[in-house]
Amino acid sequence: MSMFPETSITLLAQIAARTAGDDEAAWVRFFELYAPAIGKFVELQGTGRDPDDVVQEVLMKLVNVLREGRFKPGPVPFRAYLVTLIRRHLVSLWRKEQARGGGRFVPLEEDSASVPPEVVELIDLDWRLAKRRAAVEHVLTKTAVSPQSKAVYRAYVLEERPIGEVAKEFGIPRNSVSQIKTRLDRLVAAVEREMGD
Amino acid sequence: MRVHDLAVDAATGRPYFVMDLVLGAEGRPESLEDARRAGAVTEERAAAWLADLRDALAYIHAAGVVHRDVKLENVLVDRDGHAILSDFGVSRIFNRDLRAAAGLATQTFTGAAGAPRPVMGTLGYLPPEVKAGGEATAAGDLYALGVLMFRLLTGIWYEGGTDAFALLEPFELSWNEVLAPLLAADPAARRLPEEMPQRSQEGRRSFFGRIGARPSRVMWALVATALLGVAAAWWALRPPRTLPEDDFKSLFAVPSDYGRWEEAPR
Numbered sequence: 001m002s003m004f005p006e007t008s009i010t011l012l013a014q015i016a017a018r019t020a021g022d023d024e025a026a027w028v029r030f031f032e033l034y035a036p037a038i039g040k041f042v043e044l045q046g047t048g049r050d051p052d053d054v055v056q057e058v059l060m061k062l063v064n065v066l067r068e069g070r071f072k073p074g075p076v077p078f079r080a081y082l083v084t085l086i087r088r089h090l091v092s093l094w095r096k097e098q099a100r101g102g103g104r105f106v107p108l109e110e111d112s113a114s115v116p117p118e119v120v121e122l123i124d125l126d127w128r129l130a131k132r133r134a135a136v137e138h139v140l141t142k143t144a145v146s147p148q149s150k151a152v153y154r155a156y157v158l159e160e161r162p163i164g165e166v167a168k169e170f171g172i173p174r175n176s177v178s179q180i181k182t183r184l185d186r187l188v189a190a191v192e193r194e195m196g197d
Numbered sequence: 198m199r200v201h202d203l204a205v206d207a208a209t210g211r212p213y214f215v216m217d218l219v220l221g222a223e224g225r226p227e228s229l230e231d232a233r234r235a236g237a238v239t240e241e242r243a244a245a246w247l248a249d250l251r252d253a254l255a256y257i258h259a260a261g262v263v264h265r266d267v268k269l270e271n272v273l274v275d276r277d278g279h280a281i282l283s284d285f286g287v288s289r290i291f292n293r294d295l296r297a298a299a300g301l302a303t304q305t306f307t308g309a310a311g312a313p314r315p316v317m318g319t320l321g322y323l324p325p326e327v328k329a330g331g332e333a334t335a336a337g338d339l340y341a342l343g344v345l346m347f348r349l350l351t352g353i354w355y356e357g358g359t360d361a362f363a364l365l366e367p368f369e370l371s372w373n374e375v376l377a378p379l380l381a382a383d384p385a386a387r388r389l390p391e392e393m394p395q396r397s398q399e400g401r402r403s404f405f406g407r408i409g410a411r412p413s414r415v416m417w418a419l420v421a422t423a424l425l426g427v428a429a430a431w432w433a434l435r436p437p438r439t440l441p442e443d444d445f446k447s448l449f450a451v452p453s454d455y456g457r458w459e460e461a462p463r
Binding site for chain 1: 234367
């Protein structure tokens with residue numbers, strides 16, 4: 001019988017498997033993919049805080065949670081757990097600042113149990129957007145796709161410029177622009193799949 | 198990576214060996230994983246590294262050694278940019294003569310019936326047969342090399358299936374042709390690539406359309422000159438435009454009623 005699950009190798013599955021000697025690589029990969037996503041999520045919350053600081057603090061909590069096996073994959077997806085963790089962290093930071101007489105932002109709620117479902121849905125959308133942006137950044141900075149293709153994708157998808165304008169600038173047919181978008185979108189989706197849900 | 202010396206430390210009694218010191222262009226150790234994370238991988242560099250690793254694996258396999266942990270972190274890049282396969286910590290010698298020379302007993306798995314075989318290697322790089330509890334062989338090294346290259350290019354893990362190969366479409370070299378034989382599910386079907394990836398057909402045919410291949414002014418001038426040459430040759434060699442003799446005469450013949458029209462009754 002196989003010692004490993006036959007399902008695809010998501011990052012979370014790798015960390016959960018805790019294969020001897022593989023922990024470090026899995027953690028490095030976890031930070032590589034999740035740190036940008038967490039940073040972008042914090043930006044979307046509009047807290048005015050330095051996302052890098054929050055990322056470090058949240059990751060330290062996450063490491064403990066995952067290493068101690070406190071997160072149990074089940075009906076609750078990892079993203080819901082992670083988002084709650086980040087928002088609780090932001091609220092605790094706000095409380096500390098309030099106690100010191102400061103505080104630059106007011107979180108939507110202090111108690112996650114009292115969050116209306118519409119807000120939960122919006123928060124979930126924020127996380128999906130942050131994750132997508134992190135995956136796009138990963139494809140544009142950590143793959144061997146040609147600089148020219150990356151530039152076309154950046155102009156057409158991220159800057160939302162008209163296809164004709166992009167085609168003219170790069171001296172390529174319009175269908176080549178569409179083709180680049182389709183192919184790199186596929187890579188972006190694969191990065192998101194590897195991050196897990 | 199070469200081993201220069203084997204010895205025992207006089208003070209501690211611990212054995213040690215002396216290997217090449219491999220430093221990258223920045224003067225510090227650099228692995229392929231470092232290069233990937235720094236976003237410093239191009240298709241051309243990846244193809245050159247594949248050639249280096251192919252030669253390294255062909256060499257050790259011919260010598261009866263299986264590496265068993267081929268991965269990005271275990272390949273160093275030297276000052277000249279060559280890939281050096283390192284870390285033979287979990288490798289295994291299958292060559293009987295080499296084993297005897299090294300004073301190693303013939304190793305066979307002797308675990309209890311039904312007990313899982315101890316797995317060496319890194320999860321994401323393990324071939325299907327090893328995940329299923331089989332033994333790591335030279336074919337497993339080839340699979341790991343395929344995963345390594347896939348990861349180097351796309352930044353993600355290889356998960357198998359045709360969808361995975363579709364992820365290689367954005368690239369300009371024919372990676373599918375090279376990686377498919379390495380990543381074959383059947384270990385017996387795996388092969389080291391003889392040829393390195395070439396510019397894909399799409400890249401070759403799209404002289405006017407390929408990304409980054411705008412025709413230069415010189416190329417336009419050559420095309421214009423060629424067209425002019427063809428036109429001049431056609432003009433010079435065109436068939437003579439002559440009329441048949443009768444037609445020629447009839448063209449200048451004086452009509453029989455010429456000059457009489459004035460006398461014609463009105």
